[in-house]
Amino acid sequence: MIDPRIIRERPDDIRHMLQCRAVDYDLDALVLCEQERRRHMADTDRLRQERNDCGRTISASKKSGEDAGLLIKHMKVVSARLQVQEIAQAANEEKYQKLIRSIPNMIHDTVPVGPDDTANAETGRWGPTDSKPGNHISVAGDLLDMERASKVAGSRFYYLKDGLVRLNYALLSYALDHLSKYGYVLVQPPYMINRQSMEGAIIAEDFEDVIYKIQDKDLYMIGTSEHAMAAMHSDEIIDGKTLPLRYAGVSPCFRKEAGAHGTDQKGIFRVHQFEKVEQFVYTKPEQSWAEHQRMLCISEQFYKSLEIPYRTVILSSGDMGKVASKTYDIEAWMAGQSAYREVVSCSNCTDYQARRLMIRYRDRTNDKPQYLHTLNSTLVATTRTMVAIMENHQRADGHIDIPKPLQSYMNLKVI
RNA sequence: GCGGGGAUCGCCUAGCCCGGUAGGGCGUGGGAUUGCUAAUCCCAUGUCAGCAAUGACUCGGGGGUUCAAAUCCCCCUCCCCGCGCCA
Numbered sequence A: 001m002i003d004p005r006i007i008r009e010r011p012d013d014i015r016h017m018l019q020c021r022a023v024d025y026d027l028d029a030l031v032l033c034e035q036e037r038r039r040h041m042a043d044t045d046r047l048r049q050e051r052n053d054c055g056r057t058i059s060a061s062k063k064s065g066e067d068a069g070l071l072i073k074h075m076k077v078v079s080a081r082l083q084v085q086e087i088a089q090a091a092n093e094e095k096y097q098k099l100i101r102s103i104p105n106m107i108h109d110t111v112p113v114g115p116d117d118t119a120n121a122e123t124g125r126w127g128p129t130d131s132k133p134g135n136h137i138s139v140a141g142d143l144l145d146m147e148r149a150s151k152v153a154g155s156r157f158y159y160l161k162d163g164l165v166r167l168n169y170a171l172l173s174y175a176l177d178h179l180s181k182y183g184y185v186l187v188q189p190p191y192m193i194n195r196q197s198m199e200g201a202i203i204a205e206d207f208e209d210v211i212y213k214i215q216d217k218d219l220y221m222i223g224t225s226e227h228a229m230a231a232m233h234s235d236e237i238i239d240g241k242t243l244p245l246r247y248a249g250v251s252p253c254f255r256k257e258a259g260a261h262g263t264d265q266k267g268i269f270r271v272h273q274f275e276k277v278e279q280f281v282y283t284k285p286e287q288s289w290a291e292h293q294r295m296l297c298i299s300e301q302f303y304k305s306l307e308i309p310y311r312t313v314i315l316s317s318g319d320m321g322k323v324a325s326k327t328y329d330i331e332a333w334m335a336g337q338s339a340y341r342e343v344v345s346c347s348n349c350t351d352y353q354a355r356r357l358m359i360r361y362r363d364r365t366n367d368k369p370q371y372l373h374t375l376n377s378t379l380v381a382t383t384r385t386m387v388a389i390m391e392n393h394q395r396a397d398g399h400i401d402i403p404k405p406l407q408s409y410m411n412l413k414v415i
Numbered sequence B: 001g002c003g004g005g006g007a008u009c010g011c012c013u014a015g016c017c018c019g020g021u022a023g024g025g026c027g028u029g030g031g032a033u034u035g036c037u038a039a040u041c042c043c044a045u046g047u048c049a050g051c052a053a054u055g056a057c058u059c060g061g062g063g064g065u066u067c068a069a070a071u072c073c074c075c076c077u078c079c080c081c082g083c084g085c086c087a
Helices: A003-008 A012-023 A025-065 A070-103 A136-143 A146-152 A163-181 A197-199 A206-209 A223-230 A285-305 A354-355 A382-392 A404-410
Strands: A119-124 A186-188 A236-238 A245-254 A271-281 A310-314 A326-334 A339-348 A361-362 A373-381
Touching: A003 A012, A003 A025, A012 A025, A012 A404, A025 A119, A119 A271, A119 A326, A136 A163, A136 A382, A146 A206, A163 A186, A163 A245, A163 A271, A163 A285, A163 A382, A163 A404, A197 A223, A197 A326, A223 A245, A223 A271, A223 A354, A223 A373, A271 A285, A271 A382, A285 A310, A285 A326, A285 A339, A285 A373, A310 A339, A339 A382, A354 A361, A354 A373, A373 A382
Parallel strands: A186 A245, A236 A361
Antiparallel strands: A119 A310, A245 A271, A271 A373, A310 A326, A326 A339, A339 A373
């Protein structure tokens, strides 16, 4: 949620943002609704004050033994008017919340403006980019069984076997150790969370396309541990001395991929379920942009250590997610496809999630609480990184070289 | 799943039976004072709007009764104790 003051003070900035994101949104409706909201609040306040004053008078006159009949009669009238007013206000409030919560986040100045990924701005490259003969499906061979998975669960599911199972778990263990080294607290979150929590982390329209719901329960499967970790401190005021809070979330991720018909159909690059280690950080506003760089750097170190060539890009205004103010992607070189493909997404969501989830901080007892900033970045989504390892580290004999840092986690050098 | 007991402003707690401005302690912040520390004393300390004076909201959540609900009634969530089941 954006700061409502922007609606009043700088509506043109919002219009500009909406245009950059190519989002269709009726801002005038919100501006009107927000004006009504303030009027409703004032009206309700006035009536409540009258009711409270009257109640106090009744109480006092009863204590002194006087007849309060007339006062009670008057209070009945006030209460009735208040009830009507409160209903009107509630209706307005619901409309307002719906409108304001569907506005995307404001965009940072350094984000390139453009309609889609063709406008993304490359910011760096690492490693060689030679082509190799096998894509990950052919390299995996018997270690990956897509056919039986589709029989049992449907498309975009998979059975991993032997070496790939070990590789999957080795990546997770190594990733957790990597983040521990940088002072992150390891977190294994709930894999299902309630609607209110989910709505704090994502925008309503994304529910339909990515989130699985548990039937007959107010529970949703997390699409990433980010969702559970953003909501972890909801409705809290955090002691500023403890910031930044750096969490390494590890969890399975479940995604409907409803909007992705036909794309990345083959293999395990785009699937309904995978494991991920995620960086999630709460910072003070003035620290968040430095933290954003730090998180990207930590993820880059990880891919360098695995000898996976990559490039970094800033997502353009049209390609970026709605809650992010700025997003870097790391795209790994997939030697079997001779293409860079996304493996990491590193976003500063500024105060957008914090406002939705009411997460604030203050440095001293009597200070006014302030919204903090939340950031998230993939460290490793195991399926995609396994694709990168298989394609880049494939050998002529059909085996796969295991990157050095993973060897001790697997007790294997080759699979 | 069944029975019983709970949820109050960071923590602890009073208030609930008997409806009428949510009180105290600890902790925390600021200040005073004394060589230092400690101790002591004063002020502040739930949230929101406001420059402020003020005002509104707030007793796990949602309904209801009432002129008026922390308090009475109903539903839900979570926690504790006992029993049952269980990786």
